[in-house]
Amino acid sequence: MDTPPTPQVNRWKTLDKDLGRIGTLELATQYVARPLVAPGVALAFVAVVAIAAAVFSGGSPDRLLVIAAAVFGAYMALNIGANDVANNMGPAVGANALTMGGALVIAAIFETAGALIAGGDVVSTISGGIVAPDALGDGQAFVWAMMAALLASALWLNLATWLGAPVSTTHSIVGGVMGAGIVAAGFGAVNWPNMISIATSWVISPVLGGIIAAVFLAFIKPRMIYAEDKIAAARRWVPLLVAVMAGAFAAYLALKGLSRLVKLGMGTALLIGLIVGVVTWAIAVPMVRRQSEGLENRKKSLKKLFGLPLVVSAALLSFAHGANDVANAVGPLAAIVHALGDGQINGSVAIPVWVMMIGAAGISFGLLLFGPRLIRLVGSEITKLNPVRAFCVALSAAITVIVASALGLPVSSTHIAVGAIFGVGFYREWHAERRARQLGLLKGKPVAPEERTRRKLVRRSHVLTMVAAWVVTVPATALLAALLFLGLSALAA
Template sequence: MRRYGNVVSVDVSFSYFIAQVFSNPILAMTVLLTLGVIFVNGWTDAPNAIATCVTTRCLPPKAAIIMSAIFNFLGVFIMTHINASVASTISNMVDFGSNTQIALIALCAALFSIVVYSVGASVFGIPTSESHSLIAGLTGAAIALGGADGVNMNEWVKVLYGLVLSLGLGFAAGWGACKIVTLLFANTDRRKSNTFFRWAQIAGAAGMSFMHGAQDGQKFIGVLFLGVAFCNGQSSVENMIIPVWLMLLCSVVMGVGTSVGGEKIIKSVGMDMVKLEKYQGFSADLSSSLCLLLATLTGIPVSTTHVKTTAIMGVGAVKRISAINFGVVKDMLLTWIFTFPGCGLISFCMAKLFLLFI
């Protein structure tokens, strides 16, 4: 770390980062936990981006996974340069205090809680929200350090906006997109329209993967970068530039996670909830991508799982409400409801436990 007057310059080169990891066990644990969370995110969240594309047989699973990994990386890389407001929201919604050593330990506790909670939920094949787990984990750890003052409600309220956006707007956008597509192609030959929607849905899945990277990838890169800042004695990442190697590292880990654990989630989201045709899959991908774009540009952290599944529900509701498998929806809602108190409590307890050893 180099100081120039009141300005602090941090070396974020890959070589310096590796040296820091090997010399600082707390940072090493933070990095491993963050990469673990990103892996779990790829395992449980990223498959949602390609679920409809695979279940409507537009792409085989392996090809879809490769495409998803590529566009996840592009989403992280491009959107982080264009608009990093989601990362800013995540880093500013909590205050770990000025003691960066304690802050780094609390960050480890938050990440540990996310891994524990997410893996437990994924065992049952239920889509989880790593976005909300991340928010709950950070919040629980911040409260463990500073009580209610550790939460910046001016920023945290954006989480509530995200719930409304993902649930209400996701459903409405899915319903509206499918309704418009149905009207536009009502008199089109079925074989021709299926050919068009096959390619359109592949493009839609690519767009959904791009926006997944833009939302979730940006959040976790921001968290890992925050750990690097703590290790260098800084309490924030203000005016720091995220290096390309960090984007690449996180994108690769997310892609590997997608390839390992995606099929069960694909079945749950793309098949068990609503039986989809190609035009419906395209409508779901298009509407959810637009919702995620809106949220990303406005700095609102949302769950890609929330957005995609509610868009699918909206698409299914165009024909009839009974087309939706509400048993699957109920399971997901219960998981989402328990995420904040469950993951937050685990994080709170782990932060208190970790701090006993310093």
């Protein structure tokens, strides 16, 4: 009698289960490790900077101090890229004129170009005359003060980025220098009139930026958005607005971004802006006419005409930012390298090429690794932006800097850009209610508090968070720098 066949057993069943578990574990590991990629790359960059500093410092007896200062400068540059660049790219991304990837690439290229081509080759070693160099006494105290200021401002920027608050890197380093200078040489060493003017800019920068952006939006709405023939209105006004933008940026770059190449006064910068504006208008008229052919008579068509100017403005803002703000990262570092190398403390020093490259590369790495979060916040979480509104924000940023420079007021590009976004949002709220009344939708009745809350177009929570961060920046970095200076001095004793 035949033996019944033995049932087939899946000998690989246990192995299949194990492989399934292993695969799940690998996916979980990748998910958990993903947030660690950016910090890992940042640490690798800092390590490369430390090696480069060791090479360039040669056989200096203070080689370790130069390496430590370079590491602090790299850390500061990373945080500038993570926090400050969002103000330039956020509006373009929020308006969908640029993808996040495109914004990161453009910003990295133009930030680096601005830093290396037009970055100031001479910077004040004490950040704009906040503390007199001779008040710090010996070179050792000066080095510790600069290192404390650099590290304090970098730590504060890191915290602000984590909290989702765009803050001024200039104010951060100024606060750090002030705090370390007070501990090192007393309150008398601080240039208090300069500090008062900087504090004044906390209010002037965002308010002026918001007003100018709102004025441009108020100009555009009745003449284009609500026009019966929107395409004809666009052909008339878009070239003029683009010409104003080009002229403003030409004057902005001539005044602020090209100081290394040539020194220009306000009158010359404005003349350059006028010439560039007229040439741009002549080019834009046929270009806009060609782009507008076949477009439907609706608001969406207008947005297409503002897309390219918005991308160009974002790139130019990044170039100017790289030219100006790289000094916040490498200015104190250059001062430390100079003091350790020559044994002298001067009011201003030349920035070595390798130090400038640390700042440029650090800003780009910080932007690529950590910038998207604040870009999204600035571009889409304060108020809803489209290409027209974002164009008003970018134009306001350039014009506000020019106006402030003419008045001799120190301003922050961060405060201007964010203030312009708030200005656009608050103007939209006011205009929406006013238009509803004109159309008879409200019939003269007061709006209930619940309904008014529902119609708000600006997130109030961000207003409180950002204003608080702006106000706290200088005292927070000053206190932190003071503590760090005491710690570093104690270690050196």
